[in-house]
Amino acid sequence: MSRIKRTRTINLEQMRKATSRNFVLRPVALGIVAALMGCASKEEVKVVASVEDCVDNTELNREQCEAAYQQALKEAERTGPKYDARHLCEAEFGNCRESGGFWLPLMTGFMVGQMLDRDRHYYYNPVYRYSNPYSSHYDRLMTADGNVVGRSGKTSYTVPKSVTKPKPTVTKTVSRGGFGAVASAKSSWGGGRSGGWGG
Template structure:
């Protein structure tokens, strides 16, 4: 007697069908979990006092974080040839020693994973509030390279970890449609480099 006569072919076909259709689902779940692993919860604080009140850092640590953010803003923030161009896209701007205009940072990001031991080596990314009327990015918080992290006013944000990485030093001024076009390009390419500006 052949052993194959005892095999239920219909049952095998159903099982094979189930495994085939479950594979995309399993892959989708794995991709979602991998995506979550790339996200980090961050706080956006507007001052040293806000930092002390809403993070686990003490006043000395918040002061150090604020100074680092200021230095990063000077090094990487968007730069404009004139005040009018800067204030078209941001509420408040200041002139630097080199004669270009930069928006004042709205605040800075602090990763929730930081602790008392590693805050000295932490990276505190300055953020800016985009205020150009009628823009799809109006009232959004952006990093220095145009990465949009969310709507202004929230206490915490879930961001891609790449948003916390140091940005390249900026030596050129904003052009080609302004800073909003940089954010638009980055959004279209899924947060990749826009090529719109930078040093």
């Protein structure tokens, strides 16, 4: 019968090192969980400038890209920022058009993203390039409610899911510098807010 060998002395230093190693791992694990949760709240989207661009850079075929473009144009008319004067619109977006007595920025492109459902539905939000050189948002792509997509010149972007949500119908006009101010505040706007973009 063999005897169990007992250690007369306990090495406290080794125990402290082992314990500290356990505590070092925990924050790392929490960081991984936080990163995964952050990824879950974001999604990949494509921003295309035309039907041809859509065909070349997305999974949609030509017929689908044509429909996507037309839908984005309708959304731009419904949700795009409206200005009382041409110079106010051009000061923020450069190129604008007149519609229904208001001035609206020209759509730079449209966002193509896939809804997470079984039927593979897509959404097509219009996107605008902010061109005020005195703003920190200069050369950024934005959605109609002032959410920043990213710097222009790319096709793929990772955005918060709030960027891809449907936008409210706009009935108010934008005051000078209103679009950039709302983008900075990252707030939503529309007909239900008194003063709209400028308020």
